[in-house]
Amino acid sequence: MDPLHERLDSLLRRTVERTRHVRHGLLGVLFLDRAETWMGAHGILDTDGTAATPEARYPIASITKLFTATVTMRLIEEGRLRLGDRIVDILPAHITDRLHVRDGVDRTGSITVENLLSHTSGLADYYSEASGGGRSTEQRLLDGEDVPVPLEEVVRLVRDVLPPHFDPQPVNRRRRKARYSDTNFQLLGAVLETIASRPLADLFDELVFGPLDLVSTSSYPHPPRSGASPEPDAMVWSKDVVLEIAGALSTQKADGGIVSTLADQLRFIAALVSGVIFSDPSTWARMTARFNRVFFPVEYGLGVMRYAPPRWMSPAYRVPAVFGHSGSTATWLFHCPGLSVAVAGTFDVAQPALPYRFLPRVLREIEKGN
DSSP states (O other), X not given: OOHHXXXXXXXXXXXXXXSTTOOEEEEEEEETTTTEEEEEEEEXXXXXXXXXOTTOOEEOGGGHHHHHHHHHHHHHHTTSOOTTOBGGGTSOHHHHTTSSEETTEEOGGGOBHHHHHHTOSXXXXXXXXXXXXXXXHHHHHHTTOOOOOOHHHHHHIIIIISOOSSOOOOTTOSSOOOOOOHHHHHHHHHHHHHHHTSOHHHXXXXXXXXXXXXXXXXXXXXXXXXXXXXXXXXXXXXXXXXXXXXXXXXXXXXXXXXEEOHHHHHHHHHHHHHTTTXXXXXXXXXXXXXXXXXXXXXXXXXXXXXXXXXGGGXXXXXXXXXXXXXXXXXXXXXXXTTTTEEEEEEOOBSOTTHHHHHHHHHHHHHHHHO
């Protein structure tokens, strides 16, 4: 085995074996400058003890947002949508009416497609937030409930229960407030379906999965092109609880509902950063031209995360900037331009910070190996 591949395999194995509540780990690395891929897996996928393999299909969680952003930019390239379009001019009134009321003023009319893509709408997060004394959708999932939340319920929660945090931010403001909210991408999915008059699953298939030959990727509960079952191979845990996620996945179409593999994820991000997936190769640069802080030290562009921790967080190794997305079930998909690599993976456990502890160690091994 190549020495670098051996070190990556050892790192993955140690992380799975030494991290509490982690049953398995999948890791894929694409060396873009030499078109070489390494993939590894360790642990068990399910309660039956099925051995993890690099080919396993797993729920990618919020990496789905990167796919939704890609479809959005494709429709913008085609002239069917603009970043400055207001959602009140696209979506029906029963969705937008008094959706963003702050200090007694309805500011929904100021929310644009760009606000949704960049998390600058100010809308509350239907997934992670709850009213006083209640449990959020996220907490209910972590407690073992399956919690489907259709768009109508998202709208009800945001309109009637969860107040907005700030006014929609103007695009020309030098410094904009941003707050990560799955609500934004639920609304964005509805915008895309309205503009295209087609289900989002069809748009994913037509504009991304098909052109890139992502045969093992699908929007749940639709089966992938390979003909495999739509069900993930990998179970997801919260401590010792196996999460029931079928209903949640089926309604998180735009913000968390895709199931994929390491190989397909790496192919997807390679197509993004090279511009192959777009008619205008500079579209990726447009998505990553401006970032706002959403939670330290992660910043957000147009459907894209940027992770570049300060030196004090990693004194032994300066972590190079990476661009892509992560998910709450310890999933990640990032491009590191400084090392000319793409990295994908999952631990399928409710530890969203875990990739940000693991990824710097992966990048350090790659830098040493190069």
